[in-house]
Amino acid sequence: MTILRVTNLVKRFGGLVCVDGIDLSFPEGKISAVIGPNGAGKTTFFNLITGIYSPDEGRIELDGKSILNLKPHQITERGIARTFQNIRLFGSMTVLENVMVGLHIHLKAGLFGTLLRLPSNRAEENRSQEEAYRLLEYVGLESLLNEQANSLPYGAQRRLEIARALATKPKVLLLDEPAAGMNPRETVELIGLIKRIRQELGITIILIEHDMRLVMELSDHILVLDYGTKIAEGVPEEIRSNPRVIEAYLGKSAAQ
Structure with missing residues (x-):
């Protein structure tokens, strides 16, 4: 069952399109990761979901109900919580x-x-x-x-x-680079905590993370963004070997 769905999501800042027509669905009770190179639109995507930014186009639905045009505290009341890349x-x-x-x-x-x-x-x-x-x-x-x-x-x-x-x-917990700045021991403890939150509390988790070891160990479902568009989606094994993902991270020659 899908708990959070975005359809044709677009966000522009001046002439720059940061999120470009994204369609994404997040399964209830699973851990999903949103990954991609710097500048791929990941944090902008989180800011749209949580009401910090308003989309220029598209829909955002939680449990099948629109949360567009709600203020951040109203979205929190409906069941979406988040942490930030820079601790607040x-x-x-x-x-x-x-x-x-x-x-x-x-x-x-x-x-x-x-x-x-x-x-x-x-x-x-x-x-x-x-x-x-x-x-x-x-x-x-x-x-x-x-x-x-x-x-x-x-x-x-x-x-x-x-x-x-x-x-x-929350029904949905968004974690924006939760392992950033952590040492290896802290990262291992974090992985255990995230697993417990999903298993014991039944909360759907969506994370942005650059630590690919953490992403591959935790995620049931991975979505890859590049220049504001979705370029791949699937289970970790599929994403690890996807030529478009390899190209986005390492350059075209690495995918050949």
Whole structure:
């Protein structure tokens, strides 16, 4: 079953076409990778799905319903969460507080209840803290819950960003270069965490990644972009030997 579908997606910046008529379908409960050389349009594609950019043409559907023209927080509420290529945490807030920010969209208490510290609001805040702690346990950061986010090692910051995304209770989790800057040990731990999220939580995962070892080990389904167009799609074995993919990464002579 397809959970996320884009049809004839186009995005232009001035005279530059960054995403050019892409048709992509992502199967529910699977790990899909979107790969391609630098400048292929991968992050632009993520920005279109999450409402940071509006497409010039095309459709984006989650569970068969359009999410076009929705604001980023509305798309998050409907079930799409993401991490970023450049980590975006609230550096002066604690690890626990960062995850609680992700839980905010599911809290019922409004500003009035928060200011008056109503009993119902206090109870909800306590439940929120408990859920945030559970998510920190899940990603292995519970011992650091009171540390400032900007004091964490790089790999831990990546896991914290994933925990915050999980706090929004997503159906689809977009990971933009999650292994960037990680050492080999951190990368192995990340692979294990992503597998657990798919297997235990049933979340559909779509990742952008340049680490081809990670892509081939994790992915059920791979889509390849080049100059804003889809040039290949398939399982890892098909993509690894595809001449157009080899050409896009290594040059035409390498594909011959």
